[in-house]
Amino acid sequence: MSISSANTIAGHDGSAVRVTGPSGLHFLSGINPNPVYHGQPMSASEAALPSSIRDQTELMLANLTQVLGAAGLGWTSVAKIILYLTDIREAAAVRSAIVERFGSDWLPAYTTVQVDNLVTRGARVQLDVIAAGPTG
Amino acid sequence: MAITQIHSQPERQGELQFPPAISIGSNDVFFWMSGATAIPLYHMHPHIDEECVLPDDIWEQARRILVTFDEVLRFNGLGWRNVVKFSQFLTDMREYDAVQEVIAEFFAGTGWSPASTTVGINALSAPGARMEIDVVAAKSATDQGV
Numbered sequence: 001m002s003i004s005s006a007n008t009i010a011g012h013d014g015s016a017v018r019v020t021g022p023s024g025l026h027f028l029s030g031i032n033p034n035p036v037y038h039g040q041p042m043s044a045s046e047a048a049l050p051s052s053i054r055d056q057t058e059l060m061l062a063n064l065t066q067v068l069g070a071a072g073l074g075w076t077s078v079a080k081i082i083l084y085l086t087d088i089r090e091a092a093a094v095r096s097a098i099v100e101r102f103g104s105d106w107l108p109a110y111t112t113v114q115v116d117n118l119v120t121r122g123a124r125v126q127l128d129v130i131a132a133g134p135t136g
Numbered sequence: 137m138a139i140t141q142i143h144s145q146p147e148r149q150g151e152l153q154f155p156p157a158i159s160i161g162s163n164d165v166f167f168w169m170s171g172a173t174a175i176p177l178y179h180m181h182p183h184i185d186e187e188c189v190l191p192d193d194i195w196e197q198a199r200r201i202l203v204t205f206d207e208v209l210r211f212n213g214l215g216w217r218n219v220v221k222f223s224q225f226l227t228d229m230r231e232y233d234a235v236q237e238v239i240a241e242f243f244a245g246t247g248w249s250p251a252s253t254t255v256g257i258n259a260l261s262a263p264g265a266r267m268e269i270d271v272v273a274a275k276s277a278t279d280q281g282v
Contacts, residue, residue, distance in 0.1 A: 023164035026142065027155050027221040027272065030253030036156050037148040041233060067156040070144035084255050117229040117256025128223070128253045 034060035198238035223270035
C-alpha cells in the first residue's frame with residue numbers, strides 16, 4: 001500500500017492524494033475539541049470548552065492523535081481532511097496548527113467549510129478524517 | 137471482509153453511540169450514497185411543491201430519511217451493518233438528540249453503529265427540510281449477502 005501526493009503543482013499541498021495497492025480505509029467520526037469518550041448527552045464539564053480557537057484546535061488535534069493511534073495509523077496515513085469552522089476567519093490559525101502537526105513532508109487533501117453550529121455549545125472547530133493504511 | 141470499529145479507549149465503548157472510527161479491509165466495494173432529505177428519493181427536477189411539502193416534525197423527517205436509505209441499502213444487497221459513515225447535516229442543532237434516537241431505532245439489533253459526524257448548516261435543497269444525511273457503506277467484493 002502506498003499513499004502519496006498527487007498535487008497538480010509540485011510542492012503545493014492539498015490538491016489531491018493518491019492511494020495505491022491493497023489498503024484498508026479508516027473513516028473517523030467527527031473529531032471535536034471535547035473528549036472522545038463522553039456521556040450521552042455530554043455532562044457540563046465534558047461540554048465546556050476554552051474560547052480560544054488555538055486552544056480548541058490543540059484539544060482537537062490531541063483527540064485525533066489518540067484515534068489515529070488506536071487504529072495503528074500515523075499522520076502520513078491521513079488521506080483527506082474536512083475542516084468545519086463556525087468562523088471562516090479562523091481558518092488560517094487552525095490550518096497552521098494542523099500543518100505543524102503534519103510536519104513538512106505530508107499534508108492530506110483538504111477541504112474547509114464554514115457551518116452554523118457544531119454539536120457542543122461554543123465549539124468552533126471540527127475535523128472529519130479519512131485515512132488509508134493496513135487493517136487488522 | 138473486515139469492517140471493524142476502532143476504539144481508542146475500549147473499556148469506555150459503552151458510553152458512545154458512535155465509535156471514534158471504522159476501518160475497512162482491502163478488496164472491498166464502497167458505496168458512496170447521495171445525500172437524502174425527507175423528500176422522496178426519486179423526485180422531479182426542478183423540485184415541485186407536491187413532493188417537497190414536508191412535515192415539520194423532526195422525528196418524521198428523520199424516519200423518512202432512514203427509510204430511504206433502508207431501501208437503497210437493500211437494493212444493493214446491504215444492511216445497516218454495512219454502513220461505515222454517517223454525515224449528519226442539521227438546520228437546528230437542538231434537534232440532535234431526537235435524530236440520534238431515530239437512527240438508533242434503525243441500527244437496533246445489529247450491534248453496530250457507523251462513524252458519524254454532525255454539523256449545523258443554514259439551508260437544504262428542499263424548502264422545509266430540516267436535516268440531510270450522507271452515507272458511505274462497504275461490503276466484500278465476493279459477498280453476495282449482507
